[in-house]
């Protein structure tokens with residue numbers, strides 16, 4: 001049993017892993033925090049656990065805000081995730097255990113995955129893909145998605161994975177920004193019994209792309225007309241006669257491994273750049289230590305490969321560590337609400353890493369679903385994506401973890417590449433709702449605007465005060481945006497964009513984003529992106545979006561819209577606008593609420609005062625309105641609040 005050891009004055013529970021867990025834990029000596037005070041020595045030792053073709057010259061070259069880790073070293077990520085496991089018993093160990101939405105299954109040992117990746121890497125080379133060429137991947141959660149990512153890294157072609165739920169327009173923007181000439185996709189994917197037309201979206205996206213060489217299409221559903229013309233080619237046809245001898249390219253530690261687009265404060269998503277050596281060091285170490293990885297674990301991370309969690313903790317971290325990764329295409333409620341628990345029972349999953357929004361959904365459905373299944377194989381649980389409310393933590397602990405599994409609440413970001421704040425389950429006590437303390441070798445603080453640490457219990461901003469190996473290196477093609485966004489708040493310290501408190505034990509309590517980013521079910525949506533999608537609609541004059549608290553999603557999008565002169569508020573307009581946003585960006589960005597209003601609350605200089613919109617959406621009393629240019633704007637809005 002992991003027992004509750006105290007109930008502090010603030011009524012916050014503190015949990016400690018069981019003695020048994022701690023005894024067997026990979027990291028059970030609290031001295032690791034002290035040892036890692038020498039950060040560079042710590043990370044250098046961690047890097048040396050990877051396979052390098054050539055050792056680095058320096059551990060860190062830091063010309064703020066530009067970092068080079070393990071510069072001069074040469075390695076390959078795909079080699080580290082595959083080839084190096086082939087010499088021993090891991091060769092025949094399952095790398096991927098896959099189950100599709102319809103219950104189809106596939107297992108790939110490390111040897112088999114290596115074979116597939118080598119073949120596909122050779123295919124990409126034969127199509128003319130060279131080191132440094134960006135390849136766009138838009139795929140469902142199937143083994144070929146992992147093969148595609150590792151094949152790219154094998155030949156040194158950075159991948160840019162676009163989440164399969166994003167729209168044609170979102171794909172187009174990302175292809176154009178990265179100047180990518182190759183797209184890997186599937187005819188379609190399955191979702192809750194429906195067919196998602198992935199290739200159709202790619203076709204639509206490519207209408208606005210000048211230069212595209214090839215679209216490689218995996219046959220998932222069996223849509224025969226998914227491949228047409230010179231540009232398109234079936235994956236299975238390319239693979240049929242492909243040779244499997246494709247040696248891994250020797251990459252510089254600082255060569256780009258991938259680009260991943262994420263939302264920020266402007267309408268244009270940022271291409272977050274991650275490089276090879278530091279990233280792999282960071283994700284393999286954190287994966288091993290935080291998830292207490294053992295040789296026989298069956299590890300399941302429920303994130304989609306289209307997000308950073310999928311990159312770092314479904315692909316690169318676990319495979320670099322030689323883990324068995326369970327890969328699932330479907331959703332928790334299809335065909336029934338016990339799907340996850342059925343899979344844990346069926347495959348003997350030992351580690352589950354999921355999001356608070358999923359846990360809250362399970363809570364709502366009730367414990368009868370997990371109770372129907374045997375979850376005794378589980379020994380460790382994790383969460384990521386947003387703050388977890390203590391009720392959800394306690395429910396997860398009791399009903400999924402059987403009060404036996406420690407829970408690691410892991411705080412990090414697309415930009416940090418790796419988990420930055422989390423408990424080490426064999427060492428650190430856990431407090432429900434707190435992501436606990438910075439990982440060894442990571443320096444984080446909570447600062448006020450002027451860069452001073454805040455007092456315990458006071459709200460401030462999360463800062464990372466020293467460079468870390470998996471940090472983003474820049475925003476693709478935009479060093480200035482990188483500097484301004486992350487390093488412009490305080491000199492030489494990274495601004496994460498989150499508000500947080502710290503308690504008397506040095507535990508971090510994340511409150512949420514302080515910028516114009518909404519966290520919907522653990523996914524980042526920029527208010528500016530939704531607003532610009534809305535104003536592209538012919539009926540809309542102006543739009544402002546805010547995050548409104550939501551029981552399951554954490555936050556939901558609420559939009560306030562003014563119509564153009566002469567446009568009447570038709571009955572179906574609100575739905576039309578919601579669907580318009582979903583079509584422009586993707587279903588995850590569809591606002592829950594759209595309010596048509598005569599005016600938006602603005603300052604005299606014309607800036608929208610979102611705070612007032614938030615008060616209205618939440619049904620609260622409206623705070624300070626002295627900065628309003630026109631007080632009558634609020635009167636009309638208040639009517640909305642009362643609806």
Ligand code: WT7
Nearest residue numbers: 384385386387409410411412413414510513524
């Ligand atoms: C934002 C980053 C990192 C993978 C998933 C999201 C929020 C993330 C936690 C956590 C509280 C969290 C933050 C952060 N967040 N994990 N354990 N507790 N908040 O990646 O899309 O880059 O979003 O997610 O607000 O800034 P992302």
